[in-house]
Amino acid sequence: MPVPLDGPLLDAAAGRLIRPYTVSGGRTRATAALDLLTLVRATGNVPRSPLGPEHAQALALCRAPVSVAEVSAHLRLPAAVAKVLLSDLVECGAVTARAPRHHDNPADISLLEAVLDGLRRRL
Template sequence: MSRPVDRESPDRLYTITSGRSRGGDEVFDAVTLVVAECDPTPGMQSEHSRILRMCQRPMAVVEVSARLGLPVNVVRILLTDLLDAGRITARHPTAVNSAVSPFASPDVLEKVLVALQKL
């Protein structure tokens, strides 16, 4: 009988990161959006292939981590490999500037609150 694979066993994590313990910290934070720029190729590491398949649409690093069942730090290393190879692009979500956005004004928020209370 075979044992179930422990996705966070130190030996497995060491293997899939090629022994690296750091990488991508300056490029990838938890909410960085990742998009695949190509399809997986034969012989590619299975985790890299899975990332490319799941990131056909923008996906946050933390979501990639959750779907792979791997720690965020390990996923950052894998994403760095793919970014360096030109297989993904990464971008940070744009912040909403409250001075420009009419939806962030206190008057609009108060009107929404009043309307919700009337329901």
Template sequence: MQNSGEHQVPQTSHRARPYMLTGGRTVPAVELGLESRVATTGNVAPEKLNLEHAKAWQLCQYPTAVVEIAGKLGRPVAVTKILLADLIKAGAATTLAANLIEPSSSYDLLERVLRELKKL
């Protein structure tokens, strides 16, 4: 039995501080936007990565947006960008062009959105 003066550590997993995951870095080595898609290259085995990088690598099996990876990791976007930039620099991942909408159709899309907003 514990006495009332002892501090009990919760049984949930400990979450590292963001600066611990990035080695104190605040700027990624590779420029990544929220919509940038990242995918693994197959050039680096995940066993050679540390735990946080391996988690990010696992989420990049298919081209995935940076913001989606951050959400699934439960980490701030800034931390996720640094982790992904590390993977890219190591050759474990690559970025793909974010082709969200075709430039020729962007005006048509905006017109449709405007019409739908006016209906509200």
């Protein structure tokens, strides 16, 4: 379920009004080990400290298991920025992260193609 990006953060003509590095507080590295296929899911725990609107949007996307790549695409943010946001949510206990399950071959090209096809259909 995509989160609408409207209001003061997005302008139809100009695009995103806040630079991605501002969203992550200038941080470029996530503190949690996340890759594009890592699955994240909300725990139901409410963060103790208030988080930014992008954190809230990311958390809303995590109601069901979703990949880091999907969160990045829905938020229209670079993957590195999405990883920082999700890492913050993991640290405060609002989200859990786990590596995807692979059957026989962890580098199975069909899995990667399926993820890519799914992302293309949603965008």
